[in-house]
Amino acid sequence: MRKYITDFTIVGKQVYNESYFSLTLQHPDRLPEIAAGQFVEVEVPDNKQVMLRRPISIHDVDIDNNTLTILVQVVGKGTRTLSKLSEGQKLNLVYPLGHGFSLEGTHTLLVGGGAGIAPLLHLSKCLSAKGIRPTILLGGRTAALIPVQKEFEPYGTIGFATEDGSLGEKGLVTQHSLFSADYDHIYTCGPTPMMKAVARYALEKGIECEVSLENMMACGIGACLCCVVDSDEGHKCVCKEGPVFNAKKLTNWIKQ
Amino acid sequence: MLQTKIHNLTLKNPVMTASGTFGYGEEFADFIDLNRLGGIIVKGTTGERRQGNPYPRMAETPSGMLNAVGLQNVGVETFCKEVYHRIKDLDTNIIVNVSGSSIEEYCKTAAMIDELDNIPAIELNISCPNVKKGGMGFGTNPDMAAQVVSEVRKIYHKTLIVKLTPNVTSVVEIAKAVEGAGADSVSLINTLLGMAIDVEKQRPYLSTITGGLSGPAVKPVAVRMVWQVAHAVSIPVIGLGGITSAADALEFLMAGAKAVQVGTANFIDPAVTMKIIDGLEDYCKRHRINDINDIIGII
Numbered sequence: 178m179r180k181y182i183t184d185f186t187i188v189g190k191q192v193y194n195e196s197y198f199s200l201t202l203q204h205p206d207r208l209p210e211i212a213a214g215q216f217v218e219v220e221v222p223d224n225k226q227v228m229l230r231r232p233i234s235i236h237d238v239d240i241d242n243n244t245l246t247i248l249v250q251v252v253g254k255g256t257r258t259l260s261k262l263s264e265g266q267k268l269n270l271v272y273p274l275g276h277g278f279s280l281e282g283t284h285t286l287l288v289g290g291g292a293g294i295a296p297l298l299h300l301s302k303c304l305s306a307k308g309i310r311p312t313i314l315l316g317g318r319t320a321a322l323i324p325v326q327k328e329f330e331p332y333g334t335i336g337f338a339t340e341d342g343s344l345g346e347k348g349l350v351t352q353h354s355l356f357s358a359d360y361d362h363i364y365t366c367g368p369t370p371m372m373k374a375v376a377r378y379a380l381e382k383g384i385e386c387e388v389s390l391e392n393m394m395a396c397g398i399g400a401c402l403c404c405v406v407d408s409d410e411g412h413k414c415v416c417k418e419g420p421v422f423n424a425k426k427l428t429n430w431i432k433q
Numbered sequence: 434m435l436q437t438k439i440h441n442l443t444l445k446n447p448v449m450t451a452s453g454t455f456g457y458g459e460e461f462a463d464f465i466d467l468n469r470l471g472g473i474i475v476k477g478t479t480g481e482r483r484q485g486n487p488y489p490r491m492a493e494t495p496s497g498m499l500n501a502v503g504l505q506n507v508g509v510e511t512f513c514k515e516v517y518h519r520i521k522d523l524d525t526n527i528i529v530n531v532s533g534s535s536i537e538e539y540c541k542t543a544a545m546i547d548e549l550d551n552i553p554a555i556e557l558n559i560s561c562p563n564v565k566k567g568g569m570g571f572g573t574n575p576d577m578a579a580q581v582v583s584e585v586r587k588i589y590h591k592t593l594i595v596k597l598t599p600n601v602t603s604v605v606e607i608a609k610a611v612e613g614a615g616a617d618s619v620s621l622i623n624t625l626l627g628m629a630i631d632v633e634k635q636r637p638y639l640s641t642i643t644g645g646l647s648g649p650a651v652k653p654v655a656v657r658m659v660w661q662v663a664h665a666v667s668i669p670v671i672g673l674g675g676i677t678s679a680a681d682a683l684e685f686l687m688a689g690a691k692a693v694q695v696g697t698a699n700f701i702d703p704a705v706t707m708k709i710i711d712g713l714e715d716y717c718k719r720h721r722i723n724d725i726n727d728i729i730g731i732i
């Protein structure tokens with residue numbers, strides 16, 4: 178899939194709370210095809226402390242309006258700078274990067290936690306376009322850390338798990354009543370311990386499972402070899418061969 | 434206007450890409466016309482396939498980054514059988530960066546690359562430690578540097594560039610030693626040994642604790658070393674370290690480099706090399722310079 182480097186214009190901004198915001202970015206003309214699970218490398222403007230681009234998943238795509246949306250959690254200097262941008266400003270992206278989700282399975286479960294919720298919205302829409310209605314399970318420590326909720330409603334059955342019980346069932350996503358072996362395909366993105374727990378369960382039950390990794394990146398295009406995961410076939414670049422991997426290829430990583 | 438020469442190589446312009454930061458070039462084909470480059474130095478290649486160091490392998494630092502990739506590569510045999518055929522018809526100088534842990538390994542790789550018609554040069558990366566001699570770096574000792582270069586010189590017949598490490602007391606001494614041993618050119622600098630600690634997690638950012646610093650932070654050190662070496666040897670010098678613009682490249686040229694390499698900047702802007710080439714052309718026009726060689730080494 179061809180990659181581009183392009184200036185987008187911020188045409189929408191939504192601040193969910195102090196941790197999460199989203200930016201809707203407009204392309205000068207028609208967007209190329211973007212698979213669910215692909216990401217962009219964002220240049221962080223006006224911050225001399227931040228030299229490298231930041232990898233961020235593609236949260237939503239609106240082909241008719243030539244826009245894509247990113248959902249960002251503020252964790253450090255780059256994401257804080259992005260949170261201060263406003264409509265009308267430009268943002269330079271290298272995109273679309275990596276290999277996305279397979280869209281396989283008929284009884285599918287999507288498990289997201291934290292900023293890992295981001296790629297699951299575009300995934301829900303892509304599955305929906307194939308006539309598949311997934312079960313979507315979103316988790317976080319507290320309700321505020323699950324910023325996007327109702328956006329998922331048109332595309333599947335939704336469940337929430339929070340550690341403090343402020344939204345949905347109390348506990349971890351893997352303890353939720355919707356988390357079961359009733360699926361033939363599980364897709365997950367979120368904190369590493371969560372993805373490992375989900376992948377371990379799927380492998381035990383013989384369910385296909387795809388995980389989307391968030392390793393630290395320098396180039397995002399397979400040139401520097403900084404972002405590798407210790408897969409069963411040796412070191413693989415998360416930016417180029419991932420970020421989505423079939424859990425069957427990551428049994429080493431799941432054990433670590 | 435921008436054409437330069439490194440020993441037997443003719444470069445369309447002095448802008449090449451640095452090893453380990455540009456893959457095999459293919460990764461950048463969507464963003465730039467690779468044929469416009471003066472040269473591409475491909476990934477460090479070793480005698481056998483290498484897995485490299487464990488993750489995490491990078492950390493961003495002020496105006497730079499640390500890496501500890503550890504020479505992950507497919508090995509020279511796969512390079513010759515597969516990778517070479519994918520890139521050999523590019524209309525630019527494709528140069529292989531040769532790394533190793535013993536003189537035998539360097540020689541094995543160099544001999545195999547010597548057979549490839551469309552690889553006019555190798556860049557010998559002597560920054561790696563010699564495992565046989567207790568891990569001492571080839572590139573930090575003038576005698577060992579001279580020894581590896583003279584052994585490779587015996588079996589390698591095309592342009593031999595030797596890449597120098599800045600992690601030494603006197604880079605001039607090493608440069609003279611490799612010139613004496615038969616190098617056709619030297620390139621510098623490789624990364625500076627560095628370290629960074631995540632104070633929240635109370636542990637180093639890199640799995641290997643220390644790693645190589647690159648990016649704009651190292652540029653003044655690199656310009657200084659290029660200037661010192663260019664005044665001390667008579668073989669052509671290739672300058673690199675922190676170049677992100679045409680002005681940066683010009684600093685190296687004026688300090689005495691016949692050509693430059695762009696590394697970390699490719700991560701920030703995959704099209705940066707084209708902007709640097711355009712910027713050099715523009716500079717020459719503005720200053721009425723007909724031949725870029727007229728400003729090389731003016732300092």
Ligand SMILES: Cc1cc2nc3c(=O)[nH]c(=O)nc-3n(C[C@H](O)[C@H](O)[C@H](O)COP(=O)(O)OP(=O)(O)OC[C@H]3O[C@@H](n4cnc5c(N)ncnc54)[C@H](O)[C@@H]3O)c2cc1C
Nearest residue numbers: 231232233234248249250253254255256292295391392393
């Ligand atoms: C393929 C991919 C997709 C991603 N998608 C999203 C997304 O949709 N939304 C989102 O908010 N974030 C996403 N991330 C994570 C995001 O890239 C990092 O949070 C961001 O780079 C941090 O930049 P910073 O300058 O704010 O933090 P820094 O100041 O660089 O670091 C602050 C702290 O954040 C942590 N951190 C930095 N980078 C990462 C990382 N890559 N992964 C985990 N922790 C990190 C470090 O531990 C560090 O201590 C994604 C990462 C990858 C690799």
Ligand SMILES: Cc1cc2nc3c(=O)[nH]c(=O)nc-3n(C[C@H](O)[C@H](O)[C@H](O)COP(=O)(O)O)c2cc1C
Nearest residue numbers: 451452453477500558622623647648674675696697
């Ligand atoms: C991720 C990474 C990988 C590198 N791999 C190699 C390598 O395999 N061989 C080598 O000689 N130099 C390697 N280098 C060093 C660069 O080629 C270059 O000497 C150094 O980064 C300084 O230039 P820069 O500041 O423009 O990046 C690597 C640098 C980086 C950042």
Ligand code: FES
Nearest residue numbers: 397399401402416
């Ligand atoms: S981030 Fe450079 S290879 Fe993946």
